[in-house]
Amino acid sequence: MARLNGKEVEPHADYGFFGPGSVVWKVWSYPTAPTVGFQRSVVVEELDPPLVAAVHGTQGIYERTRTRYDRTLRYFAMVAFAGSDQVCKAADVLVKVHSKAIGHLPYGEGTYDANDPASQLWIQLTGWHSILYAYEKYGPGKLTAEEEKEYWESCALAAEFQTCSPDDVPRDRAGIRAYFERMRPQLEASPIARQAMNHLLDTGLVLPPTAWWMKPARTVVARTHRIATIATMPRWMREMAQIRQSRLLDVLVVPVMRISFALAHLSPRVELFLLGMLSPSTVTVVAPVKLGVPPRTKEVLTPEQARTRHGYAKPAEAHAEFRARQAVRVFGDGKPPSDQGLIESQEVLGPLA
Template sequence: MTKLRRSEVEPHEDYGFFGPGSVVWKVWSFPTAPTVGFQRAVVVEELDPPLVAAVHQTQGIYQRPRTRYDRTLRYFAMVAFGGSREVCKAADILVKVHSKAIGHLPHGEGTYDANDPASQLWIQLTGWHSVLYAYEKYGPGKLTEQEESEYWEACALAAELQTCSPDDVPRTRDGVRAYFERMRPRLSASPIARQAMNHLLTTELVLPPTPRWARPVSKAVARAQRVATIATMPRWMREMAGIRQSRLLDVLIVPVMKVSFALAHLDARVELRLLERLSPSTVSVIAPVRLGVPPRNKEVLTPAEARARYGYAKPAEAHLEFRALQAARVFGEGGAPSDQGLVESQEILGPLA
């Protein structure tokens, strides 16, 4: 069990890329982020054919759903709250991890590459949009106009840690809506997409074993989160994916989740204990922020400043030789890509099993 006494929490090296008082810390530290917000993001993402092909090829969400959820959530939390050095290291190793997810599209012509800028932009925007949407629907409500502008500027800043260009990130809600409208004709609820979406909506898969006496409560919580996540998805998307839920449930789940999240957020230690059940490795990332543990250096950097300081390349330009070798194995030799990136990632993103 994680130690949650303030004096025992390991501080971050610095404030990372956002820091106290930022709208990022405000939105991402609310319990809607690692629950409904994150679940919505990973479910919606599967409608993108190249992305779901990569997910299907690696089989991580099926073979190790708990550790996959844990590692992915830890990375997103690191971007929001982690120290600049460790975030740069995580972003760098993630390029090597994604280099394994390449191949031919199983449905349709063409190839896929998890490092492709278009796929990375889709992940970035579905993630940040979903976390904000969940915060507004089940949390304190809508941001002010100034806060929302800051939020999307921060999203663009965080995109510098992906292989996509921050210039492609919309800076307004209307711009984000326009992006999703442009993407809509390209989305597809293929058999593997439907399989992945329904699998990722099964919250029980990412929870630890529960004592027999507590299973009814655990099942009820998991069911409530599933209902709440589906309620955030537009009707056209649900119909495309074959996901059904009544409008009545959409309405009834709102007050239940608003009260539940508000109560959980009252006590930081309770909130962190609940997070520990969902994503143990994410607790050490968020605990310093929620418990008010200052970093060793009270500074906020930009990703460019951090890369220059610590010697990392831009993600789009990182590990090009290794990525070329991976492509040669898969497309040239018809073999399997190396797991080297996954193995190396355990040091910073957590164990694979």
């Protein structure tokens, strides 16, 4: 049994939904995924008005930046690497967490709901696209045509753990481009979107406290990470969000990041140490994969098989009564939503503070 930080690494129950040899494990286990890839996804997401309204309404990214980043990254890593029972449980409790993020749009008419399928599709596609983009730009490079086809098929499979429909997930790069073109007129860099994007670009907010003599290095790491993430964003998006960065920095940061990630990837334990600095709770999810600890049962399941075996409803159908009560509290009674989902999620997604 492999050990990490003096403790035995607990195996997953099974291989989950992808397993060894899958393109998902190949891309998501590279150090670009939890760093530039993940940061890019949460930054780009904020351009969607309903999503940023939900983010702004809960204030989680401002009041508990580090734990919010940690919990969100843990969830995405679980879908990629964890056992089927863990993933089903996480997806189920996430519906209850998102039921808190409802309200009236701060700009214009209408309401927002973090469980809305359109918002969930936006999160799913920006996340998976950003992870792949960072892998291609700062990692080993382009996938083969067969690998890319598998990647987007896997994205559709993973969408079954969101409230969106997997049928709406494009199955190739052309389809992904078409989706973002359709979304572009709906995107908006409102004041709360710009505030959230700049906040989330500050990697220093999610790094652990350091001794005074390490602060200069910490600042360099955070600044370089910000440059690398901005360099992955298209010009029109940066202009919309009023994010400035020279083309020279865009070019210079590429070899720096490629070399840094390649060196980190030489040692699984170094990768896990660096991951622990960004997202401590994600280490236990990734460690069995990085250290070659086999699951208790060597099988890969489909989402339908997993839900039947473990007794969970599809996320789109889960907790309908609870979500309805939340809507009555917010839209009918004018009260804040219940925190029940957040409280219950700590066992699965990690502590809130």
